[in-house]
Amino acid sequence: MTDTGLELGPKSLDSSVGEFVKENSDYYSTEFAKIQGKTGFAWSWNTMAAIFGPLWGALRGLWGFFWTFLVLELFALVQIGRGLWGDLGASQMARWERLEGLVAKRQQQAKELLQQGDNEGANAALNVAGNLRKAADNARDAAEAASSEAVTILVVGLVLLVIVKVIEGFYANVNYEKQYLRWRAAPEVQTGLSWPSAAFGSFLLLGIWPLTLYRFTVSKPDALVTEFPIKKQFFTPTANWLEGGFDWLAVEFGNVFKGVTAAIRAVLDGLEVILVATPWPVVMLVIVVTAWRLAGPRVAVFSAAALAYLAMFGLWEVSMITVALLGAAAFLCLLFGIPLGIWFGKKPRAYTIALPVLDFMQTMPAFVYLIPIIAFFGTGKPPGVLATIIFAMPPVIRLTALGMRQVPEGTKEAAVAFGCTRWQLLTNVEIPLAMPSIMTGINQTILMCLSMVVIASLIGAGGLGANILEALQYAAKGQGMLAGLAILFCAMVIDRIIQGMYRRKTGQA
Amino acid sequence: MSESVIKLQGVWKIFGDRADEAMAAVQQRGLTKPEVLNEFGCVVGIADCTFSVERGEIFCVMGLSGSGKSTMVRHLNRLIEPTAGSIEVLGKDMLALGGEELREMRAMHIGMVFQHMALLPHRTVRDNVGFPLQVRGEPKSKRWEVSQQCLNLVNLEGYEDRFPRELSGGMQQRVGLARALASNPEVLLMDEPFSALDPLIRRQLQDQFMALSAELQKTTVFITHDLDEAIRIGNRIAIMKDGMIVQIGTPEDIVTNPADEYVKDFVEGISKLKLVFAHSIMEKISDYKPARGENLTKSPRTPHDTDLDHLIDIATTTTQPIVIQDSAGKDVGVINKSTLLKGIQGGKA
Ligand SMILES: Nc1ncnc2c1ncn2[C@@H]1O[C@H](COP(=O)(O)OP(=O)(O)OP(=O)(O)O)[C@@H](O)[C@H]1O
Ligand SMILES: [Mg+2]
Numbered sequence: 001m002t003d004t005g006l007e008l009g010p011k012s013l014d015s016s017v018g019e020f021v022k023e024n025s026d027y028y029s030t031e032f033a034k035i036q037g038k039t040g041f042a043w044s045w046n047t048m049a050a051i052f053g054p055l056w057g058a059l060r061g062l063w064g065f066f067w068t069f070l071v072l073e074l075f076a077l078v079q080i081g082r083g084l085w086g087d088l089g090a091s092q093m094a095r096w097e098r099l100e101g102l103v104a105k106r107q108q109q110a111k112e113l114l115q116q117g118d119n120e121g122a123n124a125a126l127n128v129a130g131n132l133r134k135a136a137d138n139a140r141d142a143a144e145a146a147s148s149e150a151v152t153i154l155v156v157g158l159v160l161l162v163i164v165k166v167i168e169g170f171y172a173n174v175n176y177e178k179q180y181l182r183w184r185a186a187p188e189v190q191t192g193l194s195w196p197s198a199a200f201g202s203f204l205l206l207g208i209w210p211l212t213l214y215r216f217t218v219s220k221p222d223a224l225v226t227e228f229p230i231k232k233q234f235f236t237p238t239a240n241w242l243e244g245g246f247d248w249l250a251v252e253f254g255n256v257f258k259g260v261t262a263a264i265r266a267v268l269d270g271l272e273v274i275l276v277a278t279p280w281p282v283v284m285l286v287i288v289v290t291a292w293r294l295a296g297p298r299v300a301v302f303s304a305a306a307l308a309y310l311a312m313f314g315l316w317e318v319s320m321i322t323v324a325l326l327g328a329a330a331f332l333c334l335l336f337g338i339p340l341g342i343w344f345g346k347k348p349r350a351y352t353i354a355l356p357v358l359d360f361m362q363t364m365p366a367f368v369y370l371i372p373i374i375a376f377f378g379t380g381k382p383p384g385v386l387a388t389i390i391f392a393m394p395p396v397i398r399l400t401a402l403g404m405r406q407v408p409e410g411t412k413e414a415a416v417a418f419g420c421t422r423w424q425l426l427t428n429v430e431i432p433l434a435m436p437s438i439m440t441g442i443n444q445t446i447l448m449c450l451s452m453v454v455i456a457s458l459i460g461a462g463g464l465g466a467n468i469l470e471a472l473q474y475a476a477k478g479q480g481m482l483a484g485l486a487i488l489f490c491a492m493v494i495d496r497i498i499q500g501m502y503r504r505k506t507g508q509a
Numbered sequence: 510m511s512e513s514v515i516k517l518q519g520v521w522k523i524f525g526d527r528a529d530e531a532m533a534a535v536q537q538r539g540l541t542k543p544e545v546l547n548e549f550g551c552v553v554g555i556a557d558c559t560f561s562v563e564r565g566e567i568f569c570v571m572g573l574s575g576s577g578k579s580t581m582v583r584h585l586n587r588l589i590e591p592t593a594g595s596i597e598v599l600g601k602d603m604l605a606l607g608g609e610e611l612r613e614m615r616a617m618h619i620g621m622v623f624q625h626m627a628l629l630p631h632r633t634v635r636d637n638v639g640f641p642l643q644v645r646g647e648p649k650s651k652r653w654e655v656s657q658q659c660l661n662l663v664n665l666e667g668y669e670d671r672f673p674r675e676l677s678g679g680m681q682q683r684v685g686l687a688r689a690l691a692s693n694p695e696v697l698l699m700d701e702p703f704s705a706l707d708p709l710i711r712r713q714l715q716d717q718f719m720a721l722s723a724e725l726q727k728t729t730v731f732i733t734h735d736l737d738e739a740i741r742i743g744n745r746i747a748i749m750k751d752g753m754i755v756q757i758g759t760p761e762d763i764v765t766n767p768a769d770e771y772v773k774d775f776v777e778g779i780s781k782l783k784l785v786f787a788h789s790i791m792e793k794i795s796d797y798k799p800a801r802g803e804n805l806t807k808s809p810r811t812p813h814d815t816d817l818d819h820l821i822d823i824a825t826t827t828t829q830p831i832v833i834q835d836s837a838g839k840d841v842g843v844i845n846k847s848t849l850l851k852g853i854q855g856g857k858a
Pocket of ligand 2: 578579580700701
């Protein structure tokens, strides 16, 4: 075999195709040669594939082929089934019967009224009966029309089936040739015929087709098919048991939860003193000057305008409360997230264990973990901060770890070669080189904190989120809009300042 | 010049989870590198390295890519732990040193230059050069003074406050050299310091390095994969293959007396006569004016990619000039004795 890759003579191709298809190798060699000789679509017909459809795919290990045509054939078969034995006009028929009943009832009523001498009432009832009769007639016509459509549907189904079969016949070899190319690169791809595969395919087919056909062609399928037979038998006791578990934990570890709450509250109180209790002109001035120093005059002007907006609409205090919430959450995120990220960056094994937890923290909808938080920490600001931390911590951990792992081995080695201790290595080499990535993580975490503020207000965290929540409850569009803009401005000011800082940092170093 | 500064005795390094098992098997049964890889899934980095380096010597280590040069030199400051053997530097048993002593040894006595510079991108050139001193806890004034001196040594005055990325590759490598000199170590380890540079800059830095080394009297282990470089700057050369040292000797020893086929291949490659070909020195046949008594139809003919060595062989058998043919067999050029001699002299007509 001359397998240089340069000279693929027809001979070597043949023998390897034979190795791949095992059965019928002459047929496939010619067909593959035909396909490979064409640049566009090659018309190559495979009768077996057309007849057996998905099962041929299963036998040859083409599972994409199997599933695609399983679904397409099923669709055609459902149409055929509906045409043959489906009760097409059934719903209209039922309506007609119901309406007829109503008509009879009204007529009876009219008769009774007439006997009582209430001519007007009788007329009205007859009128209604007449209208109902018209509707009933319509329904009957529709039912008749529907059942006469059965033939059309049957024909459409048959035509569809033929079309699907034709596509199968023409697509099979093209698909199989692609599989052959995959096999050349990855020898674990199935070769030849596999009867276990075919058996598995048949099993799937037998499981899927009859039930689905039954469901879509019979007008009133058995409840067993449409609904899962188990109702709330398991759900309720489990929910109760969990509830008990939460209660037990809340009592048993009450002190731990209280301690966490107290710690968060301490941070929060400190920030609130700085932001809310400090006279507003001082806070404003500090923010604008910070923006100027870190991010330049344009951001400073923008910040001044945003702050003016907050003040003018009386949202100053509530905004500062929001920023304090955000600040506390962000501070705690960074306080724990960066060291964790550094540790994970240096210990890949710890990181692999932590990864699912981080994924969980990020993908779990916030509403879900609000429940245990309320159970253990109650409502108010500290639980709100905690929920925010859970939501916003992963990015800074991830990006810090990423940054640490991206520090070139060679640079670290050089530092060690000059006699660095591990601490010197960390502070002089690893953290500075990981800084751009860490800064990105910090920025993302802070913005995620801000987006969590509205949700945290659900458990009574207050701030602008509470205003928005209130506006949602009373459909107060104006109020909601103003508060929403306030959140947007807070986010933009913070983001711009951090970005400016980041640019200064990375621009210099 | 008789005191050994570096002594390696039977040093082995085997990479992999089952290194110790593999080591035992190697010592009992004498397995080769591919056999170890097969049986234990372990890579033999270096095998049974024994040599010593005298004070003030430049000791070159030469070998193909993957022959274990970097692995070997990293043992000298114990960036890599050996699987077996003993290592002595400046009279100290490196393997017996504790963490603190080892760090002191690295910070005070052994400097290193890396193939890929490995400068700290967030620090200025000055702070990069001063880094080894900072690690030792020297004050800023001392650091600045020393880094200034070292930068002067490598002709980089005026670039102190730049960042590495603002410098060319050659300049960065000089910063790396200055950094290695900053702690004034007795021993310099240089892992292919000039390999990533273009030939001109490389030659310049080689000259600069040789001058410096003569002046400062450092003991140097110099890694290279280029025999020309090794011959230019080495007092002695060790040639490595598959982790083993196959020959140690002066450049003359190596060139005139190669120990085996592997070394011979290297040494052959170095001959100029094998590097210049007919087509780069010939005269165009249309421009050639035959001298009296010359008749090109009687000339010997040879393809355009014949090397000088071969041309000399041909020239000794004839009085006619040699006609050169292109790959299609057409006569395209002529080489007579004088063009040939000029070619041998300068490599070009
Ligand atoms: N950390 C490691 N783990 C496993 N094998 C390694 C490791 N480091 C080096 N090796 C192996 O050791 C052998 C020698 O590598 P080394 O880097 O010393 O070669 P080198 O001579 O410096 O090559 P180059 O000229 O390419 O730098 C190679 O086969 C390499 O695969
Ligand atoms: Mg190397």
